[in-house]
Amino acid sequence: MASNQAEISRFNERSLVELVNHEHEASGKAICIPSRTREVALKAGLALLLILAMTFIALPVVALFLKSPLDTIFSSLQDPVVMDALQLSLTTSTLTTSIVVLMGTPVAYVSARFHYFGKDMADSLIDLPVIMPPAVAGIALLMAFGRMGILGHYLNAFGISIAFTTLAVIIAQVFVSSPFYIRQARTSFEDVDLAFENAARTLGASRIYTFFHVILPIAMNGLISGAIMAFARSLGEFGATIMFAGNFQGRTQTMPLAIYTAMQGDLDVSLCLAIILVAISFVVIVLVKTLTGRVYKKC
Amino acid sequence: MLEIDVKKRLRDFDLKVKLDVARGKTLMLVGDNGCGKTTLLNLVAGLDNPDKGRIALDGRALYDSDSQTNIPPEARGIGYVFQSYALFPHMSIYDNVAFGLRTRRMPPGEIKILVKDRLEAAGLWEIRKAKAADVSGGQKQRVALARALIIEPRLLLLDEPLSALDVRKQAAMRKGLSETIRACAVPCIIVTHDLRDVACLGDQACLLERGELALHGGAEEVLRWGSELDAKS
Numbered sequence: 001m002a003s004n005q006a007e008i009s010r011f012n013e014r015s016l017v018e019l020v021n022h023e024h025e026a027s028g029k030a031i032c033i034p035s036r037t038r039e040v041a042l043k044a045g046l047a048l049l050l051i052l053a054m055t056f057i058a059l060p061v062v063a064l065f066l067k068s069p070l071d072t073i074f075s076s077l078q079d080p081v082v083m084d085a086l087q088l089s090l091t092t093s094t095l096t097t098s099i100v101v102l103m104g105t106p107v108a109y110v111s112a113r114f115h116y117f118g119k120d121m122a123d124s125l126i127d128l129p130v131i132m133p134p135a136v137a138g139i140a141l142l143m144a145f146g147r148m149g150i151l152g153h154y155l156n157a158f159g160i161s162i163a164f165t166t167l168a169v170i171i172a173q174v175f176v177s178s179p180f181y182i183r184q185a186r187t188s189f190e191d192v193d194l195a196f197e198n199a200a201r202t203l204g205a206s207r208i209y210t211f212f213h214v215i216l217p218i219a220m221n222g223l224i225s226g227a228i229m230a231f232a233r234s235l236g237e238f239g240a241t242i243m244f245a246g247n248f249q250g251r252t253q254t255m256p257l258a259i260y261t262a263m264q265g266d267l268d269v270s271l272c273l274a275i276i277l278v279a280i281s282f283v284v285i286v287l288v289k290t291l292t293g294r295v296y297k298k299c
Numbered sequence: 300m301l302e303i304d305v306k307k308r309l310r311d312f313d314l315k316v317k318l319d320v321a322r323g324k325t326l327m328l329v330g331d332n333g334c335g336k337t338t339l340l341n342l343v344a345g346l347d348n349p350d351k352g353r354i355a356l357d358g359r360a361l362y363d364s365d366s367q368t369n370i371p372p373e374a375r376g377i378g379y380v381f382q383s384y385a386l387f388p389h390m391s392i393y394d395n396v397a398f399g400l401r402t403r404r405m406p407p408g409e410i411k412i413l414v415k416d417r418l419e420a421a422g423l424w425e426i427r428k429a430k431a432a433d434v435s436g437g438q439k440q441r442v443a444l445a446r447a448l449i450i451e452p453r454l455l456l457l458d459e460p461l462s463a464l465d466v467r468k469q470a471a472m473r474k475g476l477s478e479t480i481r482a483c484a485v486p487c488i489i490v491t492h493d494l495r496d497v498a499c500l501g502d503q504a505c506l507l508e509r510g511e512l513a514l515h516g517g518a519e520e521v522l523r524w525g526s527e528l529d530a531k532s
Binding site for chain 1 (some may be wrong): 341344345346365371372374375376377379381383385386387388389396399402446450451507532
């Protein structure tokens with residue numbers, strides 16, 4: 001009797017285990033199918049979002065090209081408004097980039113390597129023009145360097161007037177584009193392993209020799225991409241320039257200002273200038289991507 | 300002769316070291332991570348400054364807090380092989396080795412002869428044009444050593460020179476390293492974690508614990524230290 005009872009209880013246990021396993025399998029299948037469906041639905045949703053985002057960005061750019069026939073663009077290139085704006089923009093942006101690189105490189109290096117009193121404040125101040133609305137930057141520059149400005153007031157006494165001149169265009173561009181270079185340069189200098197600097201010093205190199213022969217070449221790609229970003233930003237600068245430098249053809253009317261002005265009269269000129277700026281933007285993106293992709297491996 | 304007697308406040312403890320290394324002798328510095336070994340090398344090289352004390356090489360003070368002497372690293376004439384080797388990634392093997400001679404404004408012809416000799420002796424002449432990032436770990440180690448030795452240093456500092464290599468390469472490199480160091484006949488400090496390095500490369504050894512010299516003796520005594528430390532604790 002006792003052995004029979006034991007057998008029955010073993011049988012019951014086994015059937016219970018089998019039942020549970022069966023239920024698990026069944027529930028597994030039941031869960032499996034919706035989870036796959038969910039995964040496919042999620043991927044489809046993400047793909048749709050991506051396509052929407054791409055279309056949103058691409059559509060205006062494509063529209064720009066579709067709405068401007070090539071022959072109209074070439075004929076507009078002869079327009080003095082286009083030529084003056086193109087020449088002024090390229091000249092001022094090149095000068096701006098040179099100033100930003102010359103002044104920004106030591107600032108970025110000091111910011112990357114040294115700690116000093118008020119460093120956090122200085123770093124925030126450097127970054128400020130990135131988030132400051134361009135119109136605010138323009139009026140701030142006017143209050144500083146304008147005829148009645150804090151500094152401009154004294155300069156005016158010596159017969160020096162900055163506002164509404166080509167120099168004002170450059171100052172506005174330097175103000176808004178310098179953070180783009182300094183931030184990138186600071187990151188590039190921070191990425192240079194301190195061991196390279198130390199190795200150079202023990203091999204007999206002074207701080208200056210080390211900077212020019214070791215640190216600068218290693219950080220160079222980052223610095224160039226920062227300079228390109230600053231160039232692109234100054235080329236597209238509008239708000240601060242129109243507030244501080246005005247809108248005078250050949251003197252302060254850069255390409256974005258010319259696009260705005262021409263919009264009210266000759267749309268072809270606007271489109272021609274816009275296409276030139278789009279082309280430059282593409283070149284900038286390709287250059288920055290290529291340069292930032294070429295980073296030296298650690299040795 | 301290298302004389303070190305320094306104190307420096309580190310984050311968690313004070314580094315207090317007093318030791319001498321005679322010309323042609325090699326001191327092995329062992330200890331746990333973060334016990335101050337690399338900091339001590341940096342103090343000797345002038346890459347970091349002690350709070351107090353004196354570091355002298357062949358009787359000439361490199362650092363002396365009393366007389367406020369502090370010779371910059373570029374004027375100390377020290378050959379330093381970093382743990383990561385720190386080969387300049389934008390330069391070829393040739394330019395890396397020539398770097399120390401160029402900083403001394405040596406004529407290019409002379410640099411060419413010296414670098415060629417050094418690279419041939421280290422078996423690196425064939426890869427002289429390769430970028431530093433593209434050579435093997437063992438080759439990097441030999442380049443770093445060649446770069447440190449070409450300036451004819453008065454003192455050699457090696458921070459875990461074999462740790463980046465795999466075990467099989469370590470054995471072969473250890474022998475070559477030992478011969479190279481002996482040939483230099485200058486004081487040498489080597490930081491290591493590996494007791495085989497101590498036995499093979501060192502004349503004397505120091506155990507650094509939380510910034511202080513816990514044990515100091517001949518290289519052959521190192522193996523006994525484990526039991527001594529157990530007895531102490």
